Amino acid sequence: MPVITYRDALNQALREEMRRDPSVFLMGEEVAVYQGAYKISRGLLEEFGPARVVDTPITELGFAGIGVGAAMVGLRPIVEFMTWNFALLAIDQIVNSAAKMLYMSGGQIPIPIVFRGPGGAALQLAAQHSQSFESWYANVPGLKVVVPATPADAKGLLKSAIRDNNPVVFIEGEMLYNTKGEVPEGEHVVPLGVADVKREGTDVTLVAYGKMVGLALKAADELAKDGVSAEVVDPRTIRPLDVATIVASVRKTNRCVIVEEGWPFAGVGAQVVDDIQREAFDWLDAPILRVTGADVPMPYNKQLEKLAKPDVPKVVAAVNRVLYRR
Amino acid sequence: MPRSGTAPIAKAAKLATDDTAVMRRLLRDMLLIRRFEEKTGEAYALGKIGGFCHLYIGQEAVAVGAMAALRPDDVILTSYREHGQALARGMSARAVMAELFGKAAGSSGGKGGSMHLFDASLGFLGGHAIVGAHIPLATGAAFAFKYRGGDQVVVAFFGEAAVNNGAFHEALNMAALWKLPCIYICENNRYGMGTALERSSALYDVVQRACSYDMPAEVVDGMDVLAVRDAVHRAAVRGRQRKTPTLLEIRTYRFMGHSMSDPIHGHYRTKDEVDQQKARDPIVTFGAKLRELRMLDDEAWQAMDAEVADEVADAWRFADEAPDPDPATLTTDVYRET
Numbered sequence: 001m002p003v004i005t006y007r008d009a010l011n012q013a014l015r016e017e018m019r020r021d022p023s024v025f026l027m028g029e030e031v032a033v034y035q036g037a038y039k040i041s042r043g044l045l046e047e048f049g050p051a052r053v054v055d056t057p058i059t060e061l062g063f064a065g066i067g068v069g070a071a072m073v074g075l076r077p078i079v080e081f082m083t084w085n086f087a088l089l090a091i092d093q094i095v096n097s098a099a100k101m102l103y104m105s106g107g108q109i110p111i112p113i114v115f116r117g118p119g120g121a122a123l124q125l126a127a128q129h130s131q132s133f134e135s136w137y138a139n140v141p142g143l144k145v146v147v148p149a150t151p152a153d154a155k156g157l158l159k160s161a162i163r164d165n166n167p168v169v170f171i172e173g174e175m176l177y178n179t180k181g182e183v184p185e186g187e188h189v190v191p192l193g194v195a196d197v198k199r200e201g202t203d204v205t206l207v208a209y210g211k212m213v214g215l216a217l218k219a220a221d222e223l224a225k226d227g228v229s230a231e232v233v234d235p236r237t238i239r240p241l242d243v244a245t246i247v248a249s250v251r252k253t254n255r256c257v258i259v260e261e262g263w264p265f266a267g268v269g270a271q272v273v274d275d276i277q278r279e280a281f282d283w284l285d286a287p288i289l290r291v292t293g294a295d296v297p298m299p300y301n302k303q304l305e306k307l308a309k310p311d312v313p314k315v316v317a318a319v320n321r322v323l324y325r326r
Numbered sequence: 327m328p329r330s331g332t333a334p335i336a337k338a339a340k341l342a343t344d345d346t347a348v349m350r351r352l353l354r355d356m357l358l359i360r361r362f363e364e365k366t367g368e369a370y371a372l373g374k375i376g377g378f379c380h381l382y383i384g385q386e387a388v389a390v391g392a393m394a395a396l397r398p399d400d401v402i403l404t405s406y407r408e409h410g411q412a413l414a415r416g417m418s419a420r421a422v423m424a425e426l427f428g429k430a431a432g433s434s435g436g437k438g439g440s441m442h443l444f445d446a447s448l449g450f451l452g453g454h455a456i457v458g459a460h461i462p463l464a465t466g467a468a469f470a471f472k473y474r475g476g477d478q479v480v481v482a483f484f485g486e487a488a489v490n491n492g493a494f495h496e497a498l499n500m501a502a503l504w505k506l507p508c509i510y511i512c513e514n515n516r517y518g519m520g521t522a523l524e525r526s527s528a529l530y531d532v533v534q535r536a537c538s539y540d541m542p543a544e545v546v547d548g549m550d551v552l553a554v555r556d557a558v559h560r561a562a563v564r565g566r567q568r569k570t571p572t573l574l575e576i577r578t579y580r581f582m583g584h585s586m587s588d589p590i591h592g593h594y595r596t597k598d599e600v601d602q603q604k605a606r607d608p609i610v611t612f613g614a615k616l617r618e619l620r621m622l623d624d625e626a627w628q629a630m631d632a633e634v635a636d637e638v639a640d641a642w643r644f645a646d647e648a649p650d651p652d653p654a655t656l657t658t659d660v661y662r663e664t
Binding site: 066104108144 | 403434437442462466467493500659661662
C-alpha cells in the first residue's frame with residue numbers, strides 16, 4: 001500500500017471526488033493559483049479549471065454563505081478556510097444558515113457542504129492562530145464534526161464528508177499535514193460516526209482524536225515500558241460520536257483518560273465523560289480524567305506554549321493517577 | 327420627512343392598453359397580501375400566532391412587482407418580513423397561514439414560523455432571520471446557476487438596514503467580480519426597526535453603494551407596482567443575458583410597526599409622516615390608475631375584494647382547524663439521511 005502524507009491523502013480525496021461528481025467544487029482563499037496555503041489543493045486548478053477551483057477574496061462570511069447558497073440549489077461545495085481561526089467570521093453562516101436550513105424548511109432544503117481547513121495549535125502562532133473549536137461546532141444539531149488523525153482516515157473521512165448530504169465541519173491538523181502513513185488507493189471511504197481502536201490494551205482507555213491520537217500512542221509506548229497496557233480509541237467523528245466503541249473499551253479497561261487539545265471548559269471530553277458515566281458507571285474503577293489545553297489564550301513564548309499544550313508526560317501522569325500508581 | 331437624495335427615480339413604462347387581466351392580477355395580488363396581513367395581525371392579537379411577526383402592509387407593490395418580472399425557474403431569498411413575497415410568489419394563503427399558526431399543514435410543517443417560510447417547489451428559499459445573512463446565500467444560488475449554465479436569476483430581498491452589514495458588501499463584491507446573475511432588491515422602508523436611514527447610514531442613497539462594486543443600479547418608486555416590475559425585468563434581462571448583478575433600491579414604506587410589539591408610530595416617527603405615506607398607498611393608487619384606464623370598475627373591484635376576503639378567511643379557518651405537528655417530528659429533519 002502506498003505511503004503518502006496526510007496532505008496528499010486529502011488532495012487525493014478532493015481529486016477523486018471532483019472527478020466522480022461534477023457538482024463538487026472547491027472554494028476558498030488561495031486554493032487555486034497559489035495551490036493552497038498548505039498545498040492541499042495542489043494541481044486541482046490545472047485539472048479542474050477556475051470554475052471548479054475558485055479563489056476567493058479574504059471574506060470568510062461572504063464565501064461561506066456563497067457555499068451554503070450553492071448547496072441550497074444542489075451543488076456540493078467544499079469551502080476551505082485557511083485555518084479554522086478565520087472561520088469565526090463565518091460561524092453565522094455555518095450555524096445559522098447551514099446547520100438549520102433543513103429543519104427550518106421542514107425538510108425541504110438539505111445542505112450538502114464541507115467546511116474544511118486546519119485547526120489546533122501549530123508552533124508559536126500565538127493566541128489568535130492556535131485554537132481548537134471542535135466542541136463549538138459539535139454543540140450544534142445539524143452539523144457533523146470530523147477530526148482525522150491519520151493519512152488514511154483523512155482521505156476516507158473526507159470522501160465520506162463530501163458525499164454526505166449534511167453540512168460537515170472537517171478539522172484537519174496543521175501539524176499533521178507532513179505526517180506519513182499507508183493510504184489505500186482509489187475508493188477508500190471511512191464512514192462518519194465510527195470510532196477506530198488505534199491500539200489495543202487492557203489497563204486503561206485513552207480517548208483521543210486528531211493530533212492528540214499521535215500523542216496518546218506515544219504515551220501508550222511509554223506506559224508499556226512501565227508495564228501498563230493502554231488502549232487508544234480515536235472517535236474520528238466528534239458528532240455523531242461513536243459512544244458504543246468508547247464505552248465497550250472502558251467496560252474492558254475500567255479506567256479512562258481523555259486527551260484533547262482544546263480548552264477544558266465544556267470541551268469535547270466533558271461530553272465523553274457524560275456518556276461514559278451513564279453507560280459504564282458500574283465498570284469504572286477510578287474517576288475519568290481529562291488532559292486538555294490550558295485554560296488560557298495561547299501564549300507566544302515557546303516555554304509557555306509548551307506548558308499550555310497536552311504532552312506525553314501529562315498523559316502518563318493522568319494514567320498513573322487513574323491507576324492509583326503514584 | 328426624509329431628505330430627497332440625489333438619485334433619479336425610475337418611472338414605469340407606459341401602460342399597454344390591452345392587458346386588463348394582467349393589471350387586475352397585479353392589483354389582486356397586492357390586495358391579497360394586504361388582507362392576509364390584516365388577518366395575521368388579528369390572529370396574533372388572539373394568540374394564534376406566536377413569536378416575532380413582521381407585517382408587510384405598505385410594501386405590497388415591491389413583492390408583487392418583482393415576482394411579476396420573474397420566471398418559475400428563478401429563485402428568491404428574503405428576510406423575515408416575507409409573508410408578502412411568499413404569497414406573491416404563489417405560495418397558498420393556506421400554507422402560509424398554517425405555518426404562522428405553527429401547524430403541521432404549514433409550509434415548513436410548523437417548524438419555521440413567520441420568519442422561515444420556504445417552498446422549494448416554487449424556488450422560494452426562505453425566510454431568513456439574521457439581518458443581511460441571506461445576501462451571500464442568494465449570491466451562492468446565483469453562483470450555482472452560472473456554474474451549471476442556463477439563464478436563471480436569483481432575487482435577494484432585504485431592508486435598507488442590511489446594507490451597512492458586512493455580508494452585503496462581501497456578497498456584492500463577489501457577485502460583481504464573478505459576474506453572477508443576482509438581483510439585489512433593497513426594500514428601503516426608511517427604518518431598520520426604529521432607526522431611521524439617516525441615523526444609521528453615512529450615505530443617504532442606498533443605490534450609491536453599487537458604485538463600490540461597479541454594479542448596475544437603479545432607484546425605483548416602490549409604491550408603483552409597474553415601476554418595480556419594469557426595473558426588476560431590466561435587471562433580470564441583464565442577469566440572464568450578461569450574467570450581471572444589479573442593485574435596486576426600491577423606496578417603500580411600512581405602514582405598521584416593525585413587528586407586532588411595535589406600535590404604528592412609536593417614538594421614532596410621527597403620525598403625520600405615516601399619514602403622508604399612506605396617501606401613497608400602492609393599492610389605492612394602482613386601483614385608481616386602473617379605473618382611469620377603464621380597466622377596473624366598482625363591480626370588478628367589489629368582486630375582487632370579496633374573493634380575496636374569502637381566500638383569507640378560508641386560510642384562517644384551514645390553519646385554525648389544522649392539527650399541531652406530530653410530536654415525533656421534533657427530531658426529524660435535523661439530518662438528511664445520506
